[in-house]
Amino acid sequence: MTIELSARVTCTDCPIRHRAVCAYCTGDELDVLEQLKSYKTFKAGEPILWRADKLTYVGSLVHGVATLSKTLEDGRTQMVGLLLPSDFIGRPGRSEIEFDVVAVTDVTLCCFQIKPFEALIASTPHVAQRLVEMALDELDVAREWMLLLGRKTAREKIATFVQMLVQRQHIAGTDLPGQALSLPLTQEQIANYLGLTLETVSRQLGIMKKNGILRFSDRRHFEVIDFPALQLATGDDSDGGVLV
Amino acid sequence: MTIELSARVTCTDCPIRHRAVCAYCTGDELDVLEQLKSYKTFKAGEPILWRADKLTYVGSLVHGVATLSKTLEDGRTQMVGLLLPSDFIGRPGRSEIEFDVVAVTDVTLCCFQIKPFEALIASTPHVAQRLVEMALDELDVAREWMLLLGRKTAREKIATFVQMLVQRQHIAGTDLPGQALSLPLTQEQIANYLGLTLETVSRQLGIMKKNGILRFSDRRHFEVIDFPALQLATGDDSDGGVLV
DNA sequence: CGGAGTCTTGAAATATGTCAACTCCCGTGG
DNA sequence: CCACGGGAGTTGACATATTTCAAGACTCCG
Secondary structure, three states: OOOOOOOOOOHHHOOOOOOOOOOOOOHHHHHHHHHHOEEEEEOOOOEEEOOOOEOOEEEEEEEOOEEEEEEOOOOOEEEEEEEOOOOEEOOOOOOEOOOEEEEOOOEEEEEEEHHHHHHHHHHOHHHHHHHHHHHHHHHHHHHHHHHHHHHOOHHHHHHHHHHHHHHHHHHOOOOOOOOOEEOOOOHHHHHHHHOOOHHHHHHHHHHHHHOOOEEEEEOOEEEEOOHHHHHHHOOOOOOOOOOO | OOOOOOOOOOHHHOOOOOOOOOOOOOHHHHHHHHHHOEEEEEOOOOEEEOOOOEOOEEEEEEEOOEEEEEEOOOOOEEEEEEEOOOOEEOOOOOOEOOOEEEEOOOEEEEEEEHHHHHHHHHHOHHHHHHHHHHHHHHHHHHHHHHHHHHHOOHHHHHHHHHHHHHHHHHHOOOOOOOOOEEOOOOHHHHHHHHOOOHHHHHHHHHHHHHOOOEEEEEOOEEEEOOHHHHHHHOOOOOOOOOOO
16 A cells, blocks of 8 residues: 655644644644645655754654664664654754654655744644643653663563554554554664664564564564563563553 | 751742743742742652652752652662752643652752642743753753663763763752762662662772772762763763763 | 671673674565 | 565574672761
């Protein structure tokens, strides 16, 4: 299935209408957004924003997956965020970012020039409010990830990562038929997300296949067979702390 | 030197007046805060807030040091934040937190009941604006720490930690005479901040003493002797990415 | 003076990283 | 259509940073 990436969609028909920065907007407010917005698309692998770039626009991710990552001088890199549909790129009142944003699949962005957008924030409390809420959510996620990076074992990291994918794809309603889930990252990218090497990721995923926890239909699609075992393997407490 | 912790201070004389959540407030606005605020004090080691507690108040740290930390079922813990004077506890629009807040030294908090405070946010854009700014700063710091936790070596972690202490104490204007800096955490706490064990922290600090990078006057006070070497040891790029 | 908490140091264990070879895809271009 | 080539993943053997376990020393405070 190919999606026409550049197709203009009216806000009311937008797939991320109820989760993005516009979530709380009324019909009237949407009309304003409709005037200001424009779509940008990126091919898989393309950079969306580079560290220390001046931010000229901000926007919501409509289709696809992108990553935020930071890199040390010698090339070691650490992903600090995974952007799925409805996630926002850019910051209220900040003109720079200190990480790189890269499209890992083909990506469609619903963009706003930064100047008009800042005016919009000032005049539309619904947008400002949602933006704050989203920033706080990001902070919670970042801290949950700090726990993972600092204290979890390789196996726990992988299990937590898979569980997060399940939850986020479920919430987003982008579940594929059956239990099938898409794995949008290469193992190298997963490694950079989890603070591991790609070999360790490969081995741990292999073990979870052998354990009958996961089944892969192809390189990019899998399903969780043994959910309790997955949960157990995360190392989190049994009620499963939510990790959006 | 002992500070009278419970002494009520007027906002205009407050040591964190220009960095805390009230930073942008006008004199009139301060008068309102003055009415609402109250001081709370905690002894070193006391819990300030417990995970999943209902948040009944929020507040700014005036004196002392506190930590935010998350703990796994089996006891492994990871610090996810270090609170120094002017830092804020609590979230606009959130009634719970998902980590523990603990005083590591004696602590004074400038508190607001949550209900009046939320009204205040709604009516005082200066407060709301500063709160957002502080949340975004926290997010940046959290992501910088993700890079540290996921990709840095023990030595780089220690060096980065020390450098952060230097910068934050410098910014806060709490420098002690000369180059002396205070080390507010035990090595076990440092270990929990850096995702290491306390033994590794001890060994690495020992090496940095031998290398002539640090000198300790007593267990809680040290100075940086070789600043370039410290910077080099962080693993960051040479211009020294700011880590507030 | 005692004792608990903190720190140091050593030896041994181990999880993960490193290096290297090989396989499996999948798309491209001849 | 097939062969080729390169990216992605797998697997093994080995290296090593850090943890673990353990014992002892320091130091501050009651």
